[in-house]
Amino acid sequence: MEKRVSVVSYWLGLVSILLALAFRVFAMIGINTAWPGILPLSYNTFLHGAEIFLLLSIASSVIAWSNHPRG
Numbered sequence: 003m004e005k006r007v008s009v010v011s012y013w014l015g016l017v018s019i020l021l022a023l024a025f026r027v028f029a030m031i032g033i034n035t036a037w038p039g040i041l042p043l044s045y046n047t048f049l050h051g052a053e054i055f056l057l058l059s060i061a062s063s064v065i066a067w068s069n070h071p072r073g
Contacts, residue, residue, distance in 0.1 A: 004066035008059050015055035022048035 025045035028035050035043055 004062045004069070008062040008066060011055045011059040011062065015052045015059060018048045018052035018055055022046075022052060 022045045025035050025043070025048060029045060035045075
């Protein structure tokens with residue numbers, strides 16, 4: 003179970019990083035990506051999401067590794 007959580011959270015983290023980069027490029031160009039009142043998204047939203055997903059991936063990998071039988 004931990005291995006699946008690790009893999010899924012890793013890929014979600016990578017997707018979040020790509021979305022954060024895209025939203026940052028849009029912000030640099032001047033394209034407004036925040037929809038006021040509906041869905042206030044910015045590149046920081048995806049950046050924080052990427053941090054959480056990648057930390058979850060690391061944590062679940064460590065748990066899966068520590069539970070691995072030796073011998």
